[in-house]
Amino acid sequence: MTEAAVEKTVENHAFEADVARLLHMMVHSVYSDRNVFLRELISNAADACEKLRYEAITDPSLSAGDGENRITLTLDEEGKRLTIEDNGIGMSRAEMIEALGTIARSGTRAFMERIEAARTEKGEQDAQLIGQFGVGFYSCFMVAEKVDVVSRRAGSDEAWRWSSDGKGSYAIDAVDVSEAPARGTRITLHLLEDAGTYTSRWTVEKIIKDQSGHVPVPILLAEKPGAEPARVTDGTALWTRSKNEISAEDYTDFYRSLSGQYDDPALNVHFRAEGRHEYTTLAFVPGSQPFDMFDPDRRGRMKLYVKRVFITDDADLVPRYLRFVRGLVDTSDLPLNMSREMIQESPILSAIRKGVTSRVLTAIEKLAESDTEAFTKLWENFGPVLKEGIYEDFERRSQLLALSRFRSTSSGEGYRSLADYVGDAKEGQRAIYYLTGGNLDQLRASPQLEGFRARGVEVLLLTDSIDSFWVMNAPEFDGKSFKSITQGSADLSQFAKPESEQAENKPETTAVIDDLITFAKLRLTDAVSDVRVSDRLTESAVCLVAFEGGYDRQLEKILQGAGRIEGASKPVLEINADHSLVKAIAARSDDETLREDAVLLLLDQARILDGDKPEEPRAFAERLQRVFERALR
Numbered sequence: 325m326t327e328a329a330v331e332k333t334v335e336n337h338a339f340e341a342d343v344a345r346l347l348h349m350m351v352h353s354v355y356s357d358r359n360v361f362l363r364e365l366i367s368n369a370a371d372a373c374e375k376l377r378y379e380a381i382t383d384p385s386l387s388a389g390d391g392e393n394r395i396t397l398t399l400d401e402e403g404k405r406l407t408i409e410d411n412g413i414g415m416s417r418a419e420m421i422e423a424l425g426t427i428a429r430s431g432t433r434a435f436m437e438r439i440e441a442a443r444t445e446k447g448e449q450d451a452q453l454i455g456q457f458g459v460g461f462y463s464c465f466m467v468a469e470k471v472d473v474v475s476r477r478a479g480s481d482e483a484w485r486w487s488s489d490g491k492g493s494y495a496i497d498a499v500d501v502s503e504a505p506a507r508g509t510r511i512t513l514h515l516l517e518d519a520g521t522y523t524s525r526w527t528v529e530k531i532i533k534d535q536s537g538h539v540p541v542p543i544l545l546a547e548k549p550g551a552e553p554a555r556v557t558d559g560t561a562l563w564t565r566s567k568n569e570i571s572a573e574d575y576t577d578f579y580r581s582l583s584g585q586y587d588d589p590a591l592n593v594h595f596r597a598e599g600r601h602e603y604t605t606l607a608f609v610p611g612s613q614p615f616d617m618f619d620p621d622r623r624g625r626m627k628l629y630v631k632r633v634f635i636t637d638d639a640d641l642v643p644r645y646l647r648f649v650r651g652l653v654d655t656s657d658l659p660l661n662m663s664r665e666m667i668q669e670s671p672i673l674s675a676i677r678k679g680v681t682s683r684v685l686t687a688i689e690k691l692a693e694s695d696t697e698a699f700t701k702l703w704e705n706f707g708p709v710l711k712e713g714i715y716e717d718f719e720r721r722s723q724l725l726a727l728s729r730f731r732s733t734s735s736g737e738g739y740r741s742l743a744d745y746v747g748d749a750k751e752g753q754r755a756i757y758y759l760t761g762g763n764l765d766q767l768r769a770s771p772q773l774e775g776f777r778a779r780g781v782e783v784l785l786l787t788d789s790i791d792s793f794w795v796m797n798a799p800e801f802d803g804k805s806f807k808s809i810t811q812g813s814a815d816l817s818q819f820a821k822p823e824s825e826q827a828e829n830k831p832e833t834t835a836v837i838d839d840l841i842t843f844a845k846l847r848l849t850d851a852v853s854d855v856r857v858s859d860r861l862t863e864s865a866v867c868l869v870a871f872e873g874g875y876d877r878q879l880e881k882i883l884q885g886a887g888r889i890e891g892a893s894k895p896v897l898e899i900n901a902d903h904s905l906v907k908a909i910a911a912r913s914d915d916e917t918l919r920e921d922a923v924l925l926l927l928d929q930a931r932i933l934d935g936d937k938p939e940e941p942r943a944f945a946e947r948l949q950r951v952f953e954r955a956l957r
């Protein structure tokens with residue numbers, strides 16, 4: 325491009341719709357801790373330096389001339405400006421449009437949905453959320469009325485300026501290289517009237533030390549344009565220091581600058597492995613759930629360093645079920661110039677992955693032993709993800725089962741471990757009973773539980789979608805297999821009822837009940853595979869269960885919903901022969917119409933108790949009406 329063309333071509337681009345929404349939120353944010361913008365910009369600058377270091381391994385000319393990476397902040401009180409400059413990788417024109425005009429992070433999108441929902445509900449934004457989760461570059465519009473980004477990509481002889489007031493569009497134009505950093509990016513914030521504090525040395529230095537003290541690139545601060553910058557942080561890698569030199573605050577600060585989250589970590593795991601493989605790990609379990617935890621594309625976010633050079637955050641350093649763990653591994657065992665693809669397949673990496681996984685799980689186990697409250701919080705945040713491991717990681721299945729906590733008919737508002745369950749199991753109890761479903765209240769009201777409750781047999785109440793899957797794969801815990809109480813026969817006769825209820829122990833199947841069952845089997849043959857007397861019911865008249873060997877009812881619904889299986893299998897209708905309604909119906913064999921209405925209504929009642937709808941709502945309503953009218957007549 326010629327000099328003349330460079331000066332004239334200013335292109336205006338509209339922001340992607342989501343960016344515009346996000347910016348609107350930023351500008352109208354009521355969040356009081358605006359300092360977070362600085363951490364976001366410093367973190368991007370540090371990433372850019374790390375990317376350069378990596379690319380320079382194969383092409384040393386990229387960092388030629390200016391080998392030491394640094395981030396320099398310049399204050400300009402008079403001009404009400406704050407500048408953040410790095411000598412990292414820089415951005416080409418296309419990269420600017422991609423990075424500063426769209427939203428790449430799925431977490432940011434999820435965050436926006438959450439914050440918008442909170443706003444509609446409460447009439448205001450959930451300001452805390454902005455504070456807890458970084459929202460990247462765009463957060464600078466909390467403090468700036470205009471932002472200029474001038475960047476020159478390493479190795480390029482072009483420089484570009486991106487400029488915006490954050491109100492719907494941005495402009496891009498080419499600038500003369502003499503106006504740009506020799507390499508890297510300079511971001512100039514034209515501060516808002518009320519953001520003057522970000523030109524105070526004292527304030528900015530404190531914010532840097534508090535928020536970004538452990539960024540692995542040195543940070544310098546110049547008091548005014550042209551002044552000699554002074555070092556604020558030295559950029560040494562925290563993980564290379566020995567544990568006893570590192571305070572809890574150091575770890576928390578580091579976690580925050582690494583993860584982009586602002587919460588306190590629930591757990592940190594810092595160790596150096598020596599021997600066959602040498603590597604250092606510094607990993608954290610966050611104190612809160614990231615928004616995109618259940619995003620199917622979400623993978624581990626651990627960073628891989630080789631001899632302190634950042635290589636990739638895409639190396640799957642932990643299995644998928646630990647995808648919430650943040651942190652890094654730094655090893656000297658891998659060569660620096662190995663491609664990312666080769667690293668992925670390297671046996672050294674799988675050994676490291678194994679080691680890191682073990683250490684993280686052991687740390688979680690220790691927390692479970694030492695601090696129930698902290699562990700419960702961790703479990704509430706990440707239990708549903710950890711349980712995926714029971715399904716996916718055969719080798720660690722028992723370990724994960726032992727770690728898992730459950731609601732059950734005995735847990736009240738607390739949680740039970742499988743060890744608790746087995747410890748309190750009835751004599752001779754061979755199975756661990758469970759019931760799966762969408763929510764706890766519905767499960768607690770399930771008729772299928774009645775017989776178990778009456779006999780004091782504990783049942784696990786499983787409400788996460790993953791539960792339906794791992795229970796199929798987990799053959800046993802402590803010699804006991806898992807058994808769904810909505811599948812097959814309950815066989816509760818082995819457990820005695822409490823003395824007070826002994827009298828009504830085994831339901832008597834009289835001839836009239838047998839007759840009713842034969843009638844129901846015939847009449848309901850299209851809808852159910854069998855009708856039988858139940859020993860799992862005590863209060864309800866009927867319930868539905870899956871036949872032995874079929875899918876658990878809840879799992880079948882999930883698979884059907886996901887289009888993985890076609891059509892539902894026919895359930896079994898179980899009847900409580902002791903129930904007064906059932907007895908009354910059985911006694912009315914003289915009235916065919918009434919009996920037919922009654923068995924169809926019983927079936928629909930069982931469906932409703934299962935959280936489903938009557939198959940034919942109209943016929944159901946008419947039947948109900950007929951029976952009502954008779955009763956009232």
Ligand SMILES: Nc1ncnc2c1ncn2[C@@H]1O[C@H](COP(=O)(O)OP(=O)(O)OP(=O)(O)O)[C@@H](O)[C@H]1O
Pocket residue numbers: 364367368369372410412413414415423424428429458459460461462509584
């Ligand atoms: N100083 C910089 N140098 C080079 N590229 C930058 C710089 N600042 C931002 N970018 C580019 O802009 C993109 C968007 O930045 P933003 O902070 O919004 O999200 P992010 O950094 O990708 O997300 P995360 O904070 O989760 O890493 C970055 O991924 C990067 O490509």
